Amino acid sequence: MQLGQEAREYAQKLGSALVEAGLGLVVYFSDDQSLETHVVRGFVAAFPIGESGPCIDVRFSEAQRGQVMFPEQNTRPELFYVNPFPGQNWEAPFYRSLAERDSVQAVVLMAGGTSTLNAGQVAVGRGLPLLAIDKYSGSAQTLRTELATKYSGYPSSQSSSPSQLVNWLRQQQSDDAERHRRELKLSREYARMSSRKRGIVWFSFALIALLTTLGIGLTGVDKPDQFVVVIGVALVSAGATGALVRGLTTTSEKLNPSLASLLGMAAGLVVGLAYLIPQLIGAPQLLEPNASVVSATDKIQFLSVALVAFTAGIGFDVIFRRMQKEAEAVAVSVTR
DSSP states (O other): OOOOHHHHHHHHHHHHHHHHTTOOEEEOOOOTTSHHHHHHHHHHHHSOTTOOOOOEEEOOBGGGTTTOOOTHHHHOGGGEEEOOBSSSOSHHHHHHHHHSTTTOSOEEEESOOHHHHHHHHHHHHHTOOEEEEOSSSSHHHHHHHHHHHHSTTOOOTTTSOHHHHHHHHHHHHHHHHHHHHHHHHHHHHHHHHHHHHHHHHHHHHHHHHHHHHHHIIIIIOOSHHHHHHHHHHHHHHHHHHHHHHHHHHOTTSOOOHHHHHHHHHHHHHHHHHHHHHHHHHHOGGGGSTTOOOOOHHHHHHHHHHHHHHHHHHHHHHHHHHHHHHHHHHSOOOOOO
16 A cells, blocks of 8 residues: 655654664565555664664565665664565465564554555554554554453554554563563473372382392392393383473472483493492402302492492483583684
């Protein structure tokens, strides 16, 4: 829909108000007849010299490359970020960019035709803060009438200035962002609590396995070859139990019980063997071919190495989490 001079000036006031409210822009068309060109003009004129962006995200399809270009990109290029859509068609990615959670955070519509009406419906369906300006005829006016009947206190350009309208939108966007943060926090808390419940089940099985193995090793095995097997089982079960204890006592993190158990088993086995081997070298009676009994010393050694494996499970889980956090903090880039 073509805009008259009054509408163009009003669009520039909207652009200036967006700067005052601390909002950026996502724009799709630079045709002089569209609203966006004049909003961008007012936005750039109001943006302080010397401050950088990018504050204006320019999106277009590959078929529009070279066609979507704002005059202000020549004078204030630092404020613009060019973000082309893949493919030749602009409509599908245009509507999809409104539907994606982290793509845009609010929508301003004025006048417009079918695409404006469709964009408004996508925004409403997603729950985006939407400012439909009813100052001029067109789809935005239709949307504003619909929204005013649905939401109490929905503003009108007939009684509110551009700055008041944009400030209302800014407040809606802040409320929406806060609501999203709360929902995300609740979702993470639910996932953490669910993982803790699973972790308790895994811990129960690991602890039962450890206690059973300790009982068998200390009272139920007299043959050295069987005793060696029991030692191995004790190492992995103690390591898994230690890792799960660490996971369950870390209240701020989501626990992956299967991964914690696997890492704990590896830690318990490796550290336990590293602790046990020097002792067996110094006193190898248990491994001698003609060994026939398990001595009291062997059983004390067995209990000691199980405690070492348990501690290793706890310690290895701490180290793994630290390595994971450090890896997430490292920026990954590709050298060409």
